[in-house]
Amino acid sequence: MRKGISFISVLSLFFTLLLGFNYTTTLGSTMIYSDDFLGVTSGNLFTTSYKSLPNDPSKPMYLKTGGTVIAGSSTVTLDGGRMTIGALSTSSTSSSSTPGGVFDLSGNYRIVLNVSSKGGTSSKKFQVYVDNNTTSQSNSIHGGASKVYEETIGNLSTGNIIIDSNIGTQNSFIQIRTESGGSVTINEVRIETQGGSxxxxxxxxxxxxxxxxxxxxxxxxxxxxxxxxxxxxxxxxxxxxxxxxxxxxxxxxxxxxxxxxxxxxxxxxxxxxxxxxxxxxxxxxxxxxxxxxxxxxxxxxxxxxxxxxxxxxxxxxxxxxxxxxxxxxxxxxxxxxxxxxxxxxxxxSGGSNPPSNPTPPPSGSMFDLVGYAALNGGTTGGAGGDVIYVDNGADLYQALRQKRNNNTPLTIYITGTITQANSSHSKIDVKDVSDVSIIGVGTSGELDGVGITISRANNIIIRNLSIHHVRQGSGTAIEITESSHNIWIDHNDFYSQTDVHKDYYDGLVDIKRNAEYITVSWNKFYDHHKGMLVGHTDNESLKADKITYHHNYFYNIGTRLPLIRYADVHMFNNYFKDIFGSAINARMGARVRVENNYFDNVGSGQVDTHAGYIQGPIGWFYGSSQTGYWHVIGNKFVNCPVSNYTSTTTFNVPYNYSSVLHTADEAKDLVLQYAGVGIIN
Structure with missing residues (x-):
């Protein structure tokens, strides 16, 4: 009888345990909705500026149905309060009527709520309803079955509450409630289907x-x-x-x-x-x-x-x-x-010769910093300072925290895989620091399920890292925010998977809240739905600005490459391949110089119902009240639904990049050969 190799089983179990911090999404399931309440406040929770319905951006995702609901610090507290998620309106439900919702709960599904704290009278109850926005379980088209969960405050445990149910319709919503006198704080909600094949x-x-x-x-x-x-x-x-x-x-x-x-x-x-x-x-x-x-x-x-x-x-x-x-x-x-x-x-056929070995990376200036990150004093990261090596998330987090009190530049080399299991926090915070480089060694530097948030930081380099399948923390592989400036994201791999709901993962590199002077170069972005955004809101006071993307590979991605609001953005020598929604999405007066890029099979070809543009390489798509503008120069379009664009503005960038500018055809070949991890250290 044959026997298995035990270390494979151990590694398999270990890898599985790393996929989540308390709860692991079932393999083969499909995410219906998820929210970790990043950026939520009491003022925006019940407005479209926080979350809107996917089928109607004029309506908020969350509706208050009673009592007191307080939001902030990535949490929502129901203090004798209740709210719906995904309901079309606050019209009261009854045994014969419902306002309807946006979630398909017609099959088997699972609701996961992460409870961070509780309080109040121990006998008061915490409840979850489906298609019921009242306080009586009978006021629903499902009758008493609409109450899919109930527990007293005294018996309620912190951590994940997992609710398996099949009560619902193709147009359902949920309501979360605490009775008067009880208080429950949650920091995450997820709804997913069960099963798969x-x-x-x-x-x-x-x-x-x-x-x-x-x-x-x-x-x-x-x-x-x-x-x-x-x-x-x-x-x-x-x-x-x-x-x-x-x-x-x-x-x-x-x-x-x-x-x-x-x-x-x-x-x-x-x-x-x-x-x-x-x-x-x-x-x-x-x-x-x-x-x-x-x-x-x-x-x-x-x-x-x-x-x-x-x-x-x-x-x-x-x-x-x-x-x-x-x-x-x-x-x-x-x-x-x-x-x-x-x-x-x-x-x-005929004993063909094996492919030749890749040409070694060229010497000279092709990989040198150019673009907006080279302005405003330049971006050198941790050059000339201290050097440390880490192989786990806890040490990486601690090193960055200690850097807040140290003015010496710091280079951190990552020699292993950072996971939720070996990290002390749900994300890596590069916060309130300057002059830092985080660099992977060879192909060993990896962040599996753990993202990086760069906040109130400057002169930061992130290089040669594989960052993938990020759902915890901010839910973004890299987020650059809170007035961070002079950031260089170079020679990394970013990816997740596309056989999940488009909202299952957030962005790969999102730039927001007054971040500026940023260059994103020689990276691979692939197997993902929502690629990246520049500016997360139509509020101009929170705009990001001055960003360069060059020599990146965008492959098998849905949309947002990137989505741009207000900012000046330069995109040159990027290779877009098999983009199944749309690519460059310019809104709210954004200016983007689209230069010598190669677009191959980019766009669904569908007409966007918002602005009437055909979903393809460039346009104004999916919302916002104003268009952006594009200056189109020297690009190549192959198998795209639109292949002829007229510039709508003239936009010249304030830096010299002639030493690294290639034709679109040259850029495609160079990107395929030299983008991503393992090329430089």
Missing amino acids: SPPPSQPGFSPNDEFRIISRFSGKALDVINASQENGAEIVQWDFNGSSNQVWHLIPDGQGYYSIANKNSGRVIDVYNWSTANGGQIVQWDSWGGDCQLWSVNDLGNGYYSIINKFSGKSLDVYNFSQQNGGIIAQWEYLNGHNQHWAIEKI
């Missing part, structure tokens, strides 16, 4: 006589039998493709939509070790005997990539822990549509 099998029709190499979309490395072994149980890993037979595969159909994947060198097939159904289950080679743990559906994702899903476990072939190293483990994992689960299956 892997993508259905497809039959691309590979010939069993053909030879293939199988290349990870994320790492660019090939599936490989470790050490060219011919033994049962030898691990499948990834390695630079060199044309050897242990990297060559045959896909043999079983006639029912599945394939066995046989190695040319050993004759053995890819196998889920010991019939594992766990995330992180080990992938090995084994004698072919036709078991379901050796059969795989190969599903065409378009653009030359496939997912490879095991018939027995339903899990995907996966580059474990997003490794980019030779020898990186290949495991199975719940299909999340990540690039580490996408594979190019490339036919090898």
